[in-house]
Amino acid sequence: MDNRPRVKHDPLNVLLREEKIEEANELIRRGIQPDFSGTDFRALHLRGLLTENLDFSNSYFRMADLRGLDFRTCNLEGASLHDAHITGCYFPPELSADEIQMSVKLGTRMRYR
Template sequence: MENTSPARSKLRIPNDPMYRLLREGCITEFNVKKASGETVDLRGCDLRGLDLRGLNADGLDFSDSYLRQSDLRSVDFRNARLEGASINAA
């Protein structure tokens, strides 16, 4: 019997401009748009292997997201939601 975690079985790859900025490594542009009020929904997203250094994670919801092998150095997650997120080898 295969053990599939909820985070893996519901991963999303949305066609959302903010998500695409992260996928493309445009962290500064993401931070600017987020600060100007652009909405961000990262719940259940596939964010594995991304370089997220410098990301302003304040108030972001990463619930059930997959961050495996992402570079999270210097990212402050104190005010972010990480319930159910996978951060293995990040």
């Protein structure tokens, strides 16, 4: 089975690829439950995205703009943040600063302890 992150083509993911964050947020507010696990978010600008309780497990955020996002209630198990912009982000308390730093610098997949 191929576990590599992939580009998804459902309406919510298409809006994110087009960087239409407010439109994506409106769908989330309406109760659409996005499936972001295993998604390739490479180089996307996701600032302002509503992230509460979302599953980003095994996702790929290389060079993505994530500044200010609140991931505290998200599943980031196995996600990679290689060269992502994470200034002002909140992360789940289970993730150590070292784990986050290694993911940003080296692209390692984050593991909860």
